[in-house]
Amino acid sequence: MKCRKCGAPAALELRRHNAAFCEPDFLEFFRNQVREAIRKHRMFTKDEQVLVAVSGGKDSLALWDVLIDEGYRTTGLYLDLGIFDYSVESKARCEKFAAARSVPLIISAVAEEVGAPVPVIQSVTRRPPCSGCGLSKRYLMNRVALEHEIPVVATGHNLDDEAATLFGSVMHWQMDALPRQSPALPSTHPKLVRRVKPLYRLSELETAAFAFMRKIDYIVEECPFAAGATSIAHKEILSRMEAASPGAKHNFLFGFLDRARPAFEQAEGVALNECARCGQVTTGTICAFCKLSDQVKRRVS
Amino acid sequence: MKVILRNPRREVDVAGNRRVKEILRELAIVPETVLVICGDALVTADHIVRDDETIELRPVMSGGAGSRP
Numbered sequence: 418m419k420c421r422k423c424g425a426p427a428a429l430e431l432r433r434h435n436a437a438f439c440e441p442d443f444l445e446f447f448r449n450q451v452r453e454a455i456r457k458h459r460m461f462t463k464d465e466q467v468l469v470a471v472s473g474g475k476d477s478l479a480l481w482d483v484l485i486d487e488g489y490r491t492t493g494l495y496l497d498l499g500i501f502d503y504s505v506e507s508k509a510r511c512e513k514f515a516a517a518r519s520v521p522l523i524i525s526a527v528a529e530e531v532g533a534p535v536p537v538i539q540s541v542t543r544r545p546p547c548s549g550c551g552l553s554k555r556y557l558m559n560r561v562a563l564e565h566e567i568p569v570v571a572t573g574h575n576l577d578d579e580a581a582t583l584f585g586s587v588m589h590w591q592m593d594a595l596p597r598q599s600p601a602l603p604s605t606h607p608k609l610v611r612r613v614k615p616l617y618r619l620s621e622l623e624t625a626a627f628a629f630m631r632k633i634d635y636i637v638e639e640c641p642f643a644a645g646a647t648s649i650a651h652k653e654i655l656s657r658m659e660a661a662s663p664g665a666k667h668n669f670l671f672g673f674l675d676r677a678r679p680a681f682e683q684a685e686g687v688a689l690n691e692c693a694r695c696g697q698v699t700t701g702t703i704c705a706f707c708k709l710s711d712q713v714k715r716r717v718s
Numbered sequence: 719m720k721v722i723l724r725n726p727r728r729e730v731d732v733a734g735n736r737r738v739k740e741i742l743r744e745l746a747i748v749p750e751t752v753l754v755i756c757g758d759a760l761v762t763a764d765h766i767v768r769d770d771e772t773i774e775l776r777p778v779m780s781g782g783a784g785s786r787p
């Protein structure tokens with residue numbers, strides 16, 4: 418197979434684009450997709466700080482790598498979930514990445530903030546580990562950004578992540594989740610920062626290839642709780658559809674974003690309050706994070 | 719030839735001197751769910767792997783339900 422751009426032997430075939438690229442031309446293709454995402458959704462400018470949420474995996478470190486090279490002012494945020502060896506190793510990868518590029522990295526530990534690490538939260542709440550984990554991550558990302566006066570959080574969600582989330586929402590017709598699914602969520606309250614996903618145009622294969630070509634030392638092992646997650650089952654279904662019909666995932670996600678999403682936007686938004694306990698934004702009186710941490714602290718102490 | 723698989727890391731032996739896509743088919747791996755690494759480079763599905771070579775098939779899928787960063 419030959420590179421579409423220069424005719425050299427190709428390193429990666431992108432069937433959904435009906436193309437193959439050599440290494441340098443793939444890296445340029447990848448960066449162009451990120452530039453297009455940032456431009457199209459006015460995600461951030463070079464004058465503002467961007468908090469990049471990093472997990473030590475391929476997506477978030479690939480994202481951080483591109484943003485640094487593009488000249489953005491970035492700070493990394495690693496959330497230590499306390500998930501056995503997985504957390505120890507993924508944290509080491511993030512620290513190594515930040516040190517090699519001389520960029521700042523903030524580390525926040527769920528065990529300190531919630532009162533216990535994710536595996537203990539799971540046993541205390543008797544809910545799936547991803548539930549307490551996801552809630553804590555969303556909360557802490559926003560709070561850390563506010564504390565450091567950073568207006569925007571960027572995450573490494575890719576096209577496959579977004580397509581799998583959309584698939585899950587549609588399977589259950591989650592009418593509140595559908596309008597919130599977007600590559601860029603604006604701030605709707607002074608205490609909510611903007612949230613953006615600059616890799617949403619790139620597939621998992623593409624982010625993995627980029628990380629490999631850039632020699633990023635990312636953690637290949639998965640979180641031990643990922644195996645049972647329904648999002649993984651959805652990804653497997655979508656991958657089989659993609660193999661049978663290249664571009665299926667892309668058309669599913671982009672068709673929704675371009676054409677269907679506006680139909681799901683609610684006429685009136687929900688009322689946002691500040692949590693009586695911590696001051697972060699909630700639709701109730703006490704936010705879900707404070708309730709979780711109360712429950713955990715009661716049981717752990 | 720040797721094939722390295724991940725999560726958990728293990729090795730299997732398969733017949734070489736054929737295309738990557740045939741090896742993927744034999745192992746029942748959906749193309750585009752793995753990076754195909756030969757030496758220090760990525761190769762495409764039509765690449766012919768010699769019998770004395772080793773390739774790594776590294777899964778690209780990741781993530782759980784909790785909005786992974």
Ligand code: SF4
Nearest residue numbers: 547550640643782784
């Ligand atoms: S798989 Fe679940 S528990 Fe593991 S990091 Fe992702 S959201 Fe958290």
Ligand SMILES: [Zn+2]
Nearest residue numbers: 420423439442
């Ligand atoms: Zn080329």
Ligand SMILES: [Zn+2]
Nearest residue numbers: 692695704707
């Ligand atoms: Zn609160």
